[in-house]
Amino acid sequence: MEGLLLPSVFTWKQIVNYININKIQTLPPHNIKTGEQKTSNYRISNPSFCASGGVPEGFCPKIAHYIDKVMRIIEKGGFFAEFIALDVLGMMGPRTVQAFLRNRDELGHLNYKAGTEEAIREVFSGPSFFIIPMTFLALSGKIFGSASKISVNTLREMKGVAKSAVENTSDGKQIVNEFYSGIVKHLYGDKLSETEHKNMTAAFEKLHNAHMDPGPPKKVGGFFKTIAAFFKKPPTEKVETAHKELINMLVAKNKEIGDDAARGISLADSSRIKFFGKKPQSIENIIEDCKNYSTDVLKTLVTDTAGNSKSKLLERISKNKIRARIGITTSAILTLSAFLYYIPYMYKQNKEFPGIDGLTEQPANDNNTAVKKRVA
């Protein structure tokens, strides 16, 4: 597995520990592979990280076993593990190496110009595709509130549910409960008994309350944990417990229902259900959207003491969130496009294309200092 040589700076144990920290989405895994693979995004009941078994007898089974172990580490490692394995070691690294070795025989030394250009090009082109949107999303959360992280169509639909919740309650404090009751009804409808409906709504509300009052922060120790905590705070014990409980409940209900095409429930992938869209979404995404909405929009509604009409306030907030969302996403794509457009200016340090250095005579007029000196 040539492509998976790891830098000698880090030991396997450190990497494995780092991967284990990120089990509960401290870093967002998103890529073309995991988007396709991770049809089951919950990781609580089946820790398949250690599940590749004891080492078997025989050469081929042994090879298969070790490949299995490595691939599980990559999948469990989430985004960074896949980025390193696929993009850095599989693409950026080989291309840069080849650029440095380009025309080495003719030049008599490494082609530093071509190598540097290639390195700059790859380092800026590749990661920008995810760093820029991620940065915009994070900024959007900080500036416009967590509800602006939800997609526009979902925001519109959630507004409908929130509107019903506001109209059905006289006491502002019950808005969150009514909202989640509406969400649960939308997800499962008549598939739930009254008790199950109440329990599920209570579980959602418990998670909402845990996010509103997270409790003492988790202590992080170790090099990788501290770095991960810099990017995103690890969830507190209270939030983690409530999150697990809710996911377990939803997945168990899906398994109990089995197959229901109308609701997007299938035993083949019990971690998905239709939310507000044509295709089933993963339960983790749904919970994340709901949490983002309730801890932002509903919190404002509940804590508003100015005596405004809650319906009007909801209308105003929803408009602002949708506008913010549209602004953020279009700005992200435009910024990404502009950045990509200017990357060639960054790596074109040499006037001539260095790929043909060594194949032709060196240009004598890369700069005109010699000529200038003569004239002076």
Place this chain on the structure above:
Amino acid sequence: MIINAVNSSHNIKRNSNPKNAFGGIKEKVIDFCDINQKGSISRFAFVSVAATFLLGARYFQARNADEKREVFTRDFSAVVAAVYAIPILRKFIGKYINSQGIPIAYGKEEKSTKEEKGLLNTIKKYWSKINPENGVKIVSYDQLSDWFSVKSTDEFNKIHKGFTGFCENISKIGGNLAKCFKILGHSEFADKKMDNAKILEEINNLQGDKLITLQKLFVRDEHGMNNLLRKASHSKSLVEAGCIIATAALLGWGLPGFNIWYTRKLYKDGDKKQEKTPPKNITAPVNRPQIKTLNNNSMTEKFKNFQATL
């Protein structure tokens, strides 16, 4: 070039009633620019932005024809391969392995019910068959564990239709139940050459110890595996590893290597004309006006002649 930044599980709900033409365009722009929770953009947005701004900029800002050619052969191919070719390859390998009896991929094929004629519709029909976002996708290890194993036999009670439902699920996703049971050590179904429907019927009628014996076959061992799960997991790992190696070989070594080789060939064979302008020779005569002799005593003339020499 990042292969990781595309979210293929985008859930876009089309606005079916745009108020007017602008509303329709606005909705399309909103869908195009959508970013999912993990910060990734849709496949279509990725290809559009990459082709226009990443590759287009590189191509038009290239310094010479060699660089232009290399951008086209190396980078355009890389984007298309990363976004479409490799996922399509993965899809068809997943389909093939599914057909062998132990499924590792799952997904519903969205088929259009209308039978429309015309070139565009034919293209759409064939594209929907190979589109990596439509149809089967290789699932995660957690999902394989869910499909082919349980922690204990009690878990069957929590599944719709119990053990029969569990086996029915394997059948629905494309599994060959006789083969699966044989791998787990129960070869009776395979010996009798029973098909899935008959096996499910027999399982449905099982009770007591016989049922528990079959159920226990699926329970995970101390390593978190059973033979069936191990086989499926190894299939998936080999496919994934193969795809990583193919990606690295093609995009990391193959395409760039081809470019380097081809450019060298062009110059070595002498077919390539020197496109560079000859280096400026400072000793070559510049285009100077005729220098007059300095016999004229007029200082103005002398000064003019001196100016002409500059």
